[in-house]
Amino acid sequence: MTQDHAGAAQAGRKTQILVAGAGSTGIAAALAFARSGLRVTLAGRFPPPLPGRTVALFESSVRFLEALGALPRVKEKACPIEAIRMIDDTGQLLPTPDLTLRASEIDLPALGVNISNDELVEALLEVARERAAFEIVDADIPDYVFDGDGAVALLADGRKIEADFVVAADGRQSRARAIAGVDTQEWTYPQVALTMLLSHEEPHDNISTEFHTRSGPFTLVPLRGREDAPHRSSLVWLMSVADASRRLAKPREELEFELEDRAHGRFGAMKIEGGIGQFRMGGMRVSHHAIGRVALVGETCHVFPPIGAQGLNLSLRDVADLEDCLASVDLTNPRELAPALARYDRHRRADIGFRTLGVDILNRSLIIPHLPVDLMRGAGFLAMTALGPLRRAVIREGVLPHFLLPRLMQGKPPRAERSRRRSVRAS
Ligand SMILES: Cc1cc2nc3c(=O)[nH]c(=O)nc-3n(C[C@H](O)[C@H](O)[C@H](O)COP(=O)(O)OP(=O)(O)OC[C@H]3O[C@@H](n4cnc5c(N)ncnc54)[C@H](O)[C@@H]3O)c2cc1C
Numbered sequence: 001m002t003q004d005h006a007g008a009a010q011a012g013r014k015t016q017i018l019v020a021g022a023g024s025t026g027i028a029a030a031l032a033f034a035r036s037g038l039r040v041t042l043a044g045r046f047p048p049p050l051p052g053r054t055v056a057l058f059e060s061s062v063r064f065l066e067a068l069g070a071l072p073r074v075k076e077k078a079c080p081i082e083a084i085r086m087i088d089d090t091g092q093l094l095p096t097p098d099l100t101l102r103a104s105e106i107d108l109p110a111l112g113v114n115i116s117n118d119e120l121v122e123a124l125l126e127v128a129r130e131r132a133a134f135e136i137v138d139a140d141i142p143d144y145v146f147d148g149d150g151a152v153a154l155l156a157d158g159r160k161i162e163a164d165f166v167v168a169a170d171g172r173q174s175r176a177r178a179i180a181g182v183d184t185q186e187w188t189y190p191q192v193a194l195t196m197l198l199s200h201e202e203p204h205d206n207i208s209t210e211f212h213t214r215s216g217p218f219t220l221v222p223l224r225g226r227e228d229a230p231h232r233s234s235l236v237w238l239m240s241v242a243d244a245s246r247r248l249a250k251p252r253e254e255l256e257f258e259l260e261d262r263a264h265g266r267f268g269a270m271k272i273e274g275g276i277g278q279f280r281m282g283g284m285r286v287s288h289h290a291i292g293r294v295a296l297v298g299e300t301c302h303v304f305p306p307i308g309a310q311g312l313n314l315s316l317r318d319v320a321d322l323e324d325c326l327a328s329v330d331l332t333n334p335r336e337l338a339p340a341l342a343r344y345d346r347h348r349r350a351d352i353g354f355r356t357l358g359v360d361i362l363n364r365s366l367i368i369p370h371l372p373v374d375l376m377r378g379a380g381f382l383a384m385t386a387l388g389p390l391r392r393a394v395i396r397e398g399v400l401p402h403f404l405l406p407r408l409m410q411g412k413p414p415r416a417e418r419s420r421r422r423s424v425r426a427s
Contacts (some may be wrong), residue, residue, distance in 0.1 A: 015041040016331055018153055018163035020141050020176045023047045024055070024117065025298030025315040026169030031068045032323045033132035033167070034133035038331075040127070043137040043153060044170060050117045051275030052195035054234035056081060056208065056221050056309035057120075058112035058399035060409040061316045067408040069131070073123040075232065078113035079224040082206040085273040089211040089218070089264075090366060092374040095112070096381040100207075101187055101227070103397045105388075110206070112309075112400045114221045114234065115195070141170065144179045148334065151293050164331040166294045167322065172284065174300040182296065183287035188280070189363060190218050192244035193306055194237045195277035198259065199229035201268025211262065212366055216241040216281075217307055218262050233267070236306050238363075246276055281305045285356060289348040290341035295322050302352045308398065315354055318345075321347050347404050347426065361387045 012124045019030045022044035030042035052302040057065070057074075065071040083102040088095055103111045115123075128136065140156035144166070153161040168176035177184070193216075204222040211218040216238025223232040239247070247255055252272060259270045289296050298315035325344040329336045365377045396402065400409075 001283065014040050014162040014164065015135070016088075016164045017041070017167060018043060018151065018161055018165070019167045019169055020044055021168065021170030021174070021298075021300070022136075022138070023169060023171060023298065024120050024124060024312060025319060026167075027121065027128060028064070028068065028070075029167050029169055029297055029319045029322070030136075031070065031124065031128060031131075031132050032064075032319055033069060033359065034131070036323060036327065041137060041163070042134055043139055043141060043161060045140055046138060047117070047121060050195075052059050052197050052234065052279040053117045054114050054195075054197070054221060055117055055120060055312045056112055056114045056222065056314075058309070058313050059108060059110075060400050060405060061313050062112055062315050064125070064320050064406075064409045065390065066411070070127045073126055074115060074120065075113065077119040077123060077224065078115035079222045080206050081112050081114055081208050081222060082110050084111065084208045084210065086210045086212060086381070088378070089213045090374065091214070092378065094375065094378055096205075096378040097385055099381050099385050099391075101391065101398075103395075103399075105392050106395050106400075108399075111395070113312070114208070114223060114285060116223075116234070125221040142175060144176060146292055146294065149332075163327075164293070165337075167319075168294055168296045168300045169298050170300060172299045172303055174296070176294060177286070177296055177300050180291050180294040182291055185286055186282060186284045188282045189305060189367075190240060191238045191281040191305065191363075191367070192241050193277075193279045193281060194235075194239065194244055194247065195279065196235050196271040196275075197223065198235055198267075198270050199232050199273060200270045201231065202266065203231050203286035204233050209263070209266065211264075214367065215243065216305070216363060216366055220263060220267065221309075224372035229271075229273070231267070232273075236357055237262075237280065238305065238307075241280075248276065248278065279306075283356065283360065285352070286412065289318075289345045289352075292418065293337075294308075295341060295344060296324060301348065302356060304356050305363050307359045307363055310355050310359060314352060317351060317401075317409065318348060320408040321351075323408060324406045328361070332358055351401075351404065 016039045017033045019026050019042045030040050034040040086099045141153045143154040145152045150164045151166045206222050208221045219236045220233040256270050279373045286301045297318040325340045365373045
């Protein structure tokens with residue numbers, strides 16, 4: 001998909017913000033900065049279709065999508081998640097009771113929504129096209145030149161885009177990150193996630209159900225029904241590499257029986273719709289979240305397993321936080337830019353560090369069959385089942401984190417005019 005307006009890339013004009021990477025994080029970033037009055041160019045390869053992949057977006061992300069004007073489009077294709085049910089299926093010595101976290105406990109109609117990745121990208125692009133608020137360039141960006149005055153992106157087709165500032169949203173293997181000189185630390189888990197969309201006999205009641213097993217979670221997230229398939233869910237299933245190969249080699253029908261068994265028959269017979277995705281589990285963190293004229297957002301600066309549906313929610317928080325930190329900043333003035341980026345780096349380090357550690361601990365506590373670890377996990381679940389205030393605090397922290405929640409996620413009315421006058425005048 002290409003929508004090249006007579007914009008910066010064609011006219012050789014400098015753009016204020018170049019968003020590199022056209023996945024959901026990048027498109028959301030372009031919408032956010034264009035909304036705040038900046039001249040924005042979104043350049044990147046559009047993501048390939050992701051088989052069976054959906055994203056659960058929680059209340060803070062829903063509020064952000066609303067601020068971007070994208071929520072109605074997303075809601076047309078999404079299913080509300082009203083509760084999350086966690087079931088210990090590890091077979092540990094002291095089984096813990098099921099734990100259900102309900103939106104109604106914190107006075108919300110839903111904890112969030114679940115939507116396929118492909119439909120989310122499509123919905124965000126539809127909003128971007130309708131608004132024509134920024135230039136969209138469908139191109140690979142293999143190289144950049146960064147200097148004190150800004151950045152030049154060198155596109156694979158020979159074009160150049162000059163920018164005051166680059167928001168790098170070009171994913172896990174980010175070129176922008178590498179060329180800016182940000183170091184990464186990567187690690188792997190002995191797991192693969194299989195993803196698929198399922199139709200089933202029994203209703204999901206808008207509840208996401210996580211079975212915690214010894215190979216990792218088996219999570220069914222509610223999907224919007226169709227006339228021919230009223231009860232649908234998406235599945236994220238973590239398992240060893242060998243088990244993934246074995247299951248992928250099975251006839252579909254056999255795999256569908258196994259799925260029904262794994263879900264303890266709660267959803268009745270299951271049918272797999274379309275392709276099955278497989279994703280090797282790993283983690284990544286970065287040395288800096290911003291450097292010089294570049295800020296990193298989304299999977300350019302954090303990767304971890306899909307446990308607790310944190311990845312894209314965190315990515316959208318990166319974007320909303322960056323937008324906050326850069327408000328009122330003259331992007332051409334290093335004296336204003338440097339402290340704003342230092343603030344962004346501090347915020348992201350805390351938020352991303354906390355989520356990465358939480359997911360890592362929960363994942364390892366499942367796959368390492370060690371009694372004291374099982375007891376601690378079980379005690380945590382029991383405490384949450386028994387103590388209402390603790391449970392509500394956990395629900396709130398998961399869907400609407402109170403610490404450093406960026407303004408665009410607070411559900412406040414939009415700020416009338418951002419004070420970017422000097423930056424706009426200077427360009
Ligand atoms: C199995 C699974 C389930 C998940 N479930 C959830 C969930 O329920 N909730 C949640 O919040 N998160 C979830 N996540 C995480 C979430 O899907 C990711 O965090 C998110 O999709 C990453 O989006 P992104 O835009 O940052 O990166 P990407 O989607 O990787 O986008 C990067 C874009 O940059 C482009 N690009 C790359 N290099 C270049 C280049 N050199 N030049 C130009 N363009 C380039 C790519 O083509 C792509 O379009 C899940 C992840 C997995 C693996």
